[in-house]
Amino acid sequence: MAEQTKYDTTTQVAQETPSRAGDGARTQPPERHESQSPASHVGTRLLIVGVVLALLVGGFFLWRYLGTYESTDDAQVDGHLNALSTRVAGYVTEVDVTDNQQVEKGQRLVQIDPRDYQVAVERAKADLANAEAAAQASNLNVPVEDVNATTQVSASEADVAGAQAAIAAAQKQADAARAQLQAAEANNTRAQADLVRYRALVAKDEVSQQIYDQSDAAAKANAAAVESARADVAAAEQQVMQAQSRVAQAQAALTYSHTGPEQVEATRARARAAAAEVQQKKAALDQAELNVQYCTLVAPVSGVVSKNVEVGMNVQPGQTLISIVPLDDIWITANFKETQLANMRPGQRVTISVDAFSREYHGHVDSFAGASGARFSLLPPENATGNYVKVVQRVPVKIVLDPGENRDHLLRLGMSVVPKVYVQ
Secondary structure, eight states, X not given: OHHHHHHHHHHHHHHHHHHHHHHHHHHHHHHHHHHSOHHHHHHHHHHHHHHHHHHXXXXXXXXXXXXXXXXXXXXXXXXXXXXXXXXXXXXXXXXXXXTTOEEOTTOXXXXXXXXXXXXXXXXXXXXXXXXXXXXXXXXXXXXXXHHHHHHHHHHHHHHHHHXXXXXXXXXXXXXXXXXXXXXXXXXXXXXXXXXXXXXXXXXXTSSOHHHHHHHHHHHHHHHHHHHHHHHHHHHHHHHHHHHHHXXXXXXXXXXXXXXXXXXXXXXXXXXXXXHHHHHHHHHHHHHHHHHHHHTEEEXXXXXXXXXXXXXXXXXXXXXXXXXXXXXXXXXXXXXXXXXXXXXXXXXOEEEEEETTSSOXXXXXXXXXXXXXXXXXXXXXXXXXXXXXXXXXXXEEEEEEEOTTTTTTOOOOTTOBEEEEEEOO
């Protein structure tokens, strides 16, 4: 009976214990719920609000910071590439540089054999001396020709006057000869008539034979006088003709002498032509001397060399032998989107980070290209089509480094860089 009571008591205790345990489990959550006060809920909300405000403020300042500059990774180091070519043909005897060597302005790079051009210089000097002598002789002929022209005019005028006087004298002689001829012919006619009359009288013995012989001799003498007078007339007429010929010659000489100014001008023209020949030969000499100088190829600028020539090559004019990159004169070519150029202006500050180095360079915006990069391409896009798609274009922007930034010459043409242009 006692055991049963104990068992019942134990069972009851066991049943009550879970009951208490369950009651405890059921009553514990209300205890935790009662521990979260309204103040804790307010703190959580304030924390969330603070985080949101911090994010907003940080985003605002980030937006403001990102709006102060424009950047692009489509940029590279750019500069001059001086390609040096020969101006004369010849045999390369010396090459004084190697690849990637630093050279200074005026330094000799390549030597071409100059002997052929030196021979041309000597020949040009001889031609110039010959032309100068011919020009000097032509210049001396000008005053001589001028004096001769004046003298010829005076002499020709005197010759014409003398010839005309000779014509007058010859004409007088011819007139006198004709008068003598007429007188001789008249005397001859009378003598011949007397001879015929005396012949008839002699036959009748009315006159003596002596008178007849005298008449015959007189007739013969008068006939001879007529022939002589005729010869004198012919000679006088010949003298007249010769005098007329001399007059014609003198007049022709006078006419020719009047062309003296033209002859003098022609002589002066020949002198000018000789002087022009001198200038031509002098130019040929200058060209020959320049060709000798062109045999030596020197550096026009200081920079790094890349050579494309070796000793023993026969080079031709225009053939590129040496390329020089002047590292003291480089800049950055950055291809910005057209939408990035709204606030970009020349002179704005730029920082440049180089992919090859962990350092930044400083510079400023210099200028903008006149067209987008697409316009400079070999095949520009044709937008006048039905399938046109608007594409954001990129415009090359030239950025110049500040003085002394590339003092160590680490930058090389073609290196990739990232410029950051501060627009505000």
